[in-house]
């Protein structure tokens with residue numbers, strides 16, 4: 001298993017965002033406006049480094065270490081002999097079990113969770129990759145199983161359910177194919193939600209009609225960035241085209257540069273190429289997911305903000321009556337876990353088969369445990385309604 005570089009802690013270093021200084025990103029606050037587009041200042045991160053934790057992360061782990069640590073393949077033990085393997089696997093189990101003292105299994109703690117949901121409206125927020133679908137080499141093939149789709153569909157009969165993904169909203173809708181859900185793509189920067197009175201802060205909401213002809217609201221706080229994101233997308237595709245295995249994915253308001261299938265010796269090259277492109281775009285920042293670098297606007301908006309927005313637009317922001325549960329596996333889900341933790345409402349559930357520090361309250365090992373949890377929630381609700 002990939003442990004922190006100094007091997008003093010069994011806890012995995014959270015995949016860190018790229019080092020801003022290494023990337024030469026400027027901290028200038030004035031919005032960049034390539035095509036004369038105007039930017040509303042309210043959502044710009046005024047202290048981007050502090051807010052994103054970039055400086056803290058960089059102090060503790062270099063970007064290359066972070067690239068190695070992201071999405072660890074913890075079972076890849078160099079198999080010299082069986083007893084060594086067994087010992088390693090026992091050690092891994094012990095470390096995981098110890099970690100679970102801090103992040104108990106949401107399945108084992110099911111009664112505790114449902115007890116605190118009694119008399120409250122439970123709302124489900126689900127990440128997609130690594131949560132509803134297993135991590136696979138080709139992002140285009142991250143399909144959701146039929147069984148998982150049925151479990152989500154059934155859960156959504158009982159609880160308002162939203163998917164919050166780093167993917168573009170269209171792409172994640174295409175994977176999930178359940179019209180009864182709410183969807184937020186581009187890490188929450190593209191939300192399609194119900195028409196409800198929303199706070200006056202959210203002036204950027206526009207009314208729209210979804211594929212079923214239903215009236216919905218669209219919230220796209222980064223819409224002014226579209227031309228810039230398109231430019232960057234093209235530049236990154238061109239720049240990385242000769243690196244075997246590199247893949248640049250258009251996530252509408254953000255761009256993912258995947259290096260999962262790139263030979264490790266070229267990871268530095270990828271990082272340098274991304275750095276070169278990013279230098280020209282001080283209004284964009286870089287974060288780090290599971291073997292992926294993610295370019296996104298410097299906006300004070302993330303999955304945590306998307307959760308708050310959706311709760312509000314669903315008319316469910318009263319914390320005494322509502323129990324939000326957010327299930328996710330990645331660094332970007334931490335923003336949502338933190339919102340729930342800081343406001344002392346609901347629970348974050350981290351999906352991970354390796355120990356890592358998190359703002360979540362509970363854990364699940366993998367998407368199959370997520371499916372079991374969703375099924376149990378629906379069964380619990382059905383039986384308690386009888």
Ligand SMILES: O=P(O)(O)OC[C@H]1O[C@H](O[C@H]2O[C@H](CO)[C@@H](O)[C@H](O)[C@H]2O)[C@H](O)[C@@H](O)[C@@H]1O
Nearest residue numbers: 128129135136137139142165166256260290292
């Ligand atoms: O917020 P999410 O729904 O978890 O999206 C985060 C990123 O997920 C996808 O990449 C990850 O999953 C791929 C498929 O399993 C895998 O190949 C890749 O290595 C992972 O990083 C997606 O492709 C990205 O665009 C999302 O940003």
